[in-house]
Amino acid sequence: MKRRAFLTTAGVGLAAGTVAAPAIAQSQPEIKWRLASSYPKSLDTIYGAAEFVTKRVAAATDGKFQIRPFAAGEIVPALQVLDAVQNGTVECGQSAAYFYVGKDPTFCFDTAMPFGLNTRQHIAWMMHGGGLELMREVFKDYNILHIPAGNTGAQMGGWFRKEIKGLEDLKGLKMRIGGLVGQILTPFGLVPQQIGGGDIYPALEKGTIDAAEFVGPYDDEKLGFYKVAKNYYYPGWWEGSAQIPLLFNMQAWEQLPASYRVILEQACWEANTWMLAKYDTLNAAALKRLVGGGASLRLFPRDMMQACEKAAYELYDQIAATNPRFKKVYEAWKPFLEEERLWFRVAENGFDAFVYSQSAQRK
Numbered sequence: 535m536k537r538r539a540f541l542t543t544a545g546v547g548l549a550a551g552t553v554a555a556p557a558i559a560q561s562q563p564e565i566k567w568r569l570a571s572s573y574p575k576s577l578d579t580i581y582g583a584a585e586f587v588t589k590r591v592a593a594a595t596d597g598k599f600q601i602r603p604f605a606a607g608e609i610v611p612a613l614q615v616l617d618a619v620q621n622g623t624v625e626c627g628q629s630a631a632y633f634y635v636g637k638d639p640t641f642c643f644d645t646a647m648p649f650g651l652n653t654r655q656h657i658a659w660m661m662h663g664g665g666l667e668l669m670r671e672v673f674k675d676y677n678i679l680h681i682p683a684g685n686t687g688a689q690m691g692g693w694f695r696k697e698i699k700g701l702e703d704l705k706g707l708k709m710r711i712g713g714l715v716g717q718i719l720t721p722f723g724l725v726p727q728q729i730g731g732g733d734i735y736p737a738l739e740k741g742t743i744d745a746a747e748f749v750g751p752y753d754d755e756k757l758g759f760y761k762v763a764k765n766y767y768y769p770g771w772w773e774g775s776a777q778i779p780l781l782f783n784m785q786a787w788e789q790l791p792a793s794y795r796v797i798l799e800q801a802c803w804e805a806n807t808w809m810l811a812k813y814d815t816l817n818a819a820a821l822k823r824l825v826g827g828g829a830s831l832r833l834f835p836r837d838m839m840q841a842c843e844k845a846a847y848e849l850y851d852q853i854a855a856t857n858p859r860f861k862k863v864y865e866a867w868k869p870f871l872e873e874e875r876l877w878f879r880v881a882e883n884g885f886d887a888f889v890y891s892q893s894a895q896r897k
Contacts, residue, residue: 562598562791567625569603569780572612572633574732577753579816580778581605583684583809584628587780590801591794599794601626612730616781620676625786628683630778631669632713633728637676639853640860642714643867644669644680646773648846650867653687653775653810654882655874660777663870668863677784683802684778684809687817689770690754691834692747693738693763701838710734710746715772718846731757738762749776751820752813766829771839778809 569588573581581603588601604624606612615627616634631644643665651659659665660682673680692711696703705723716726727743731753737743739762746763747770748754760766780802787795825831854861 562595562793565599565790565794567601567786568609569601570609570615570618570624570627571603572606572615572629572730575605576756577731579752579809579812580684583778583805586805586808587683587801590804591797594797595794606730606732612732613728616676616678619678619781619783622783622785625783627781628778629781630712630776635713638672638859639714639857640672640863643863644777644779645713646776648715648718648772649843651775651871651874653685655878656775656777657685658874659867659870664866668866672859679782679784679787680779681799681802682777683780683805685806686749686776686778687810687813689773689776690747690750691767691770692745693754693759694745694765694767695763697765697832698767698834700835701841707745708743710737710743713772714849718842718849721845735759750813750817751824752816755820755824760824760827760829764828764830765832766824767832767834769834771834771842
């Protein structure tokens, strides 16, 4: 008797569940947003991460929450995405925070600091080291909430028409380069240029600039830099990691149902891994093709990098002395960096140094 009663009750519960699930889905609002990216559609890894998020969100909400991505220039120019999100022209955007160093150099901590954290260290700082909370305080003043949604990994040093044998070769050199590194190199004579990804090739081809850095082999090959500049330098010491977040207008974010916010956050963090894994998969083959096609792979001179590292930390101290927001983040970021390096020198570098040297000997 009890068994029959239990089965009857369970059956009612299951039936209610099958009715309730679609009812809950139907109760969620239909929302349509626009996403403005700083990147062209041809970059299927960076721009592709924005598309990845929008597809994940649509699938998880049964199509109720639709976000339509737009490439650089389709709604706003590449370097005006933050402004468009801030003032509500679009509900969200995809852009590197260090594009807006002119507004506040503190933004660079979100993307990459020259001679700073590597990729895994940066993700650790964001997720468990207090970095996300610190940077959200910065973005809040611009009416924006941000979520990491991609990382390129360590980048290359860029394409140069002429060889760079020392600091003297930087004098008068016009180079497309972003973030704080322009301020680090200006005293050495370099003339930094802030140019969106889709506009770099024509500037390099016409001679408006003499050199350009962007991301790495896969994207650089797509953008065709090797056709007009043959010297391909490494490492990109200004970007041992480069985080690409999604930016959300605060009012638009707050109006979302709680479940939609959770779905968006999950999709962004998944995209963070998706982008990094895709670059790690595709960059090696692209580098081989570039070198096979005539690109000259060159290492920046060590003494030059040492001078630049010294100049970088002198600049950080100078900015911290006059910018309280930068100082607050810097004083939390720097000890985290030193602790991470202690650990990575022991385990990660110990492993990497051995296996890479062994691999090189076998070639």
